[in-house]
Amino acid sequence: MSDQDRHVLEANAAFYTALINSDYQAMESLWSHNSAVAVIHPGWPPLHGREAVMDSWRRILAGPSTSAMYCSNVKSYVMDKVAFVICSECFPEGELVATNIFVQEDGMWKIVHHQGGSLQSLFDDDAPERIH
Amino acid sequence: MSDQDRHVLEANAAFYTALINSDYQAMESLWSHNSAVAVIHPGWPPLHGREAVMDSWRRILAGPSTSAMYCSNVKSYVMDKVAFVICSECFPEGELVATNIFVQEDGMWKIVHHQGGSLQSLFDDDAPERIH
Numbered sequence: 001m002s003d004q005d006r007h008v009l010e011a012n013a014a015f016y017t018a019l020i021n022s023d024y025q026a027m028e029s030l031w032s033h034n035s036a037v038a039v040i041h042p043g044w045p046p047l048h049g050r051e052a053v054m055d056s057w058r059r060i061l062a063g064p065s066t067s068a069m070y071c072s073n074v075k076s077y078v079m080d081k082v083a084f085v086i087c088s089e090c091f092p093e094g095e096l097v098a099t100n101i102f103v104q105e106d107g108m109w110k111i112v113h114h115q116g117g118s119l120q121s122l123f124d125d126d127a128p129e130r131i132h
Numbered sequence: 133m134s135d136q137d138r139h140v141l142e143a144n145a146a147f148y149t150a151l152i153n154s155d156y157q158a159m160e161s162l163w164s165h166n167s168a169v170a171v172i173h174p175g176w177p178p179l180h181g182r183e184a185v186m187d188s189w190r191r192i193l194a195g196p197s198t199s200a201m202y203c204s205n206v207k208s209y210v211m212d213k214v215a216f217v218i219c220s221e222c223f224p225e226g227e228l229v230a231t232n233i234f235v236q237e238d239g240m241w242k243i244v245h246h247q248g249g250s251l252q253s254l255f256d257d258d259a260p261e262r263i264h
Contacts, residue, residue: 036209038218040229043251046218048207075180077168077244079235082214084245086170086178097172099231099247103211112209113216115231117249119175 005076008083011102011109016071016089022061028054032110035103040115042096068092083109089116137208140215140234143241147232148203148221154193160186164242167235172247174228200224215241221248 011030018026031037031053039053040046041060047053060066074087081104089096101113143162150158163169163185171185172178173192179185192198206219213236221228233245 035211038207038209040218040231040249042249045251046205046207046229048218073178075170075178077170079167079214079244082211084233086172086180086245097178097247097249099172099233099245101216101231101233112211113218113231115229115247115249117172117174117229117247119177 002078004078004083008076008078008085008102008109009074011111012074012076012085012087012100013071015100015111015114016069019061020067020069022065022067024058024061027057027061030111032103032105032112034105035110035112037111038113040113040117042116042118066091095119134210136210136215140208140210140217140241141206143234143243144206144208144217144219144232145203147243147246148201151193152199152201154197154199156190156193159189159193162243163189164235164237164244166237167242167244169243170245172245172249174248174250198223227251 015030018030037050037053038046038048039056041056047056069089069091072088072090074085076083076085083102085100087098089098096116097119098116100111102109103112147162150162169182169185170178170180171188173188179188201221201223204220204222206217208215208217215234217232219230221230228248229251230248232243234241235244
């Protein structure tokens with residue numbers, strides 16, 4: 001594993017630690033201040049811009065604890081100064097799958113986008129051929 | 133809108149045109165050959181690597197037509213040579229939300245990752261505060 005991959009995975013782990021600890025200050029520091037950011041939370045419409053994104057985290061982290069969740073099946077993809085991570089988010093209620101995008105700023109990997117979604121299909125039979 | 137944003141959005145539109153037309157050759161040409169790629173289709177586990185990703189498209193595009201879908205609410209985020217697009221995927225059966233990541237190769241924007249997911253929450257009450 002390259003140093004770049006390792007650092008991206010550390011940033012990804014810090015994101016989930018902030019979530020598990022309901023730590024808004026940590027979450028705020030992990031999101032980019034220099035690039036435009038967005039987020040897609042399950043059950044929400046996409047949110048665009050730092051104000052909307054951070055407001056969503058403020059609400060989520062002030063809500064019921066997510067301390068019982070953990071992240072697994074983590075894989076990083078680094079493309080120079082931008083990277084993305086795919087991982088599973090395991091909650092007591094079920095599993096989500098996430099894409100997290102990071103940008104390198106002043107030597108630190110900062111989050112610019114998170115999409116968390118269920119593994120469910122739109123279609124009744126859930127056959128993979130039915131839908132991309 | 134910058135030229136970069138316009139070109140990324142054209143690549144994003146080409147992706148959906150290939151899907152709508154069940155055009156595997158177009159789809160194959162739109163995905164990066166130089167960078168590692170991944171995909172998260174709703175109802176599937178994440179797929180890693182070009183062989184698995186293109187095999188999934190081969191199966192999907194050989195399946196029932198998705199010609200009635202369309203893409204809307206499109207927004208691009210360009211970070212030098214990497215970009216991502218957030219958009220809605222509107223099917224007769226319902227709406228999905230997607231993140232598509234692109235990398236610039238030889239002046240062309242190529243896809244390296246797609247996550248399509250439902251807007252559903254894991255939780256019964258679907259309250260945004262319940263889950264990120």
